[in-house]
Amino acid sequence: MHEDSGIPFESQMEPLEWAKFIIRTRSEKNYASAFSILSAQANKGSVDAEFYLGLIYSRGQGVKKDLSAAKHWFELASKDGNLGAMYFLGKMYSKGYGVEKNIKKAIELLNTPATMGDPRAQYELGLIYFDGGGTEKDLHAAVRWFTSASESGHSEAQFVLGQLYKTGYGVEKNIDKALNWLTSAAMNRHRGAQILLGNMYEMGDGVPVDKDEAERWYAMEDAEVISAL
Secondary structure, three states: OOOOOOOOHHHHOOHHHHHHHHHHHOOHHHHHHHHHHHHHHHHOOOHHHHHHHHHHHHHOOOOOOOHHHHHHHHHHHHHOOOHHHHHHHHHHHHHOOOOOOOHHHHHHHHHHHHHOOOHHHHHHHHHHHHHOOOOOOOHHHHHHHHHHHHHOOOHHHHHHHHHHHHHOOOOOOOHHHHHHHHHHHHHOOOHHHHHHHHHHHHHOOOOOOOHHHHHHHHHHHHHHHHHHO
16 A cells, blocks of 8 residues: 655645646555546546546456446546557457457557557457457557557567567578567566576576576566565
8 A cells, every 4th residue: 555645735746736736646546536636627628537547447446347337437538548558458459458459459559659659559459459359460450559569668568579579480490580579578577587587597498407597587587576575
């Protein structure tokens, strides 16, 4: 639980910015005040407030989780050009969260933020084209979006891309590229990548057997688990 930020918004921050700050930092004791400000601002047409109300309802921050309400506010913000709302609404349609699953609509919503450089949207599009459920399977497009997300530091995309290069699925097999992306994911604290690298060096899977290197990656994974306890 996050403690009160201690920032009196009247003197240091504009009310809307303060409310957004409270939601981002999950300062629970201030949720009611933040919700009141965001509701008032959204009713005045603030796109930021519409988006943050969508977040509040999708997460249940100070209110009962309500995906229908989240959809309503994300739709309003999306129509007003909010890229974050497009991403969240697109993900709702891609997964069927609170709405009927609609891959075509998900692609339409995700495409704009992905094209504008949002690695989360790029990764979601990669998954859609990789899976092919609800649209034509397109491994070339999937790899292209996974690569874009990976280059922006998205650890899950890096992990997936590393595995694709390791196996040669959808791309030409390339162990050097596989190691590059798996290492990037592992250094970004992706446990699956840390374990996979450990296994590769322990078993000599595509790389020379190196027990010390294997242990280094296993130890990193163990340290992540301990730190989370």
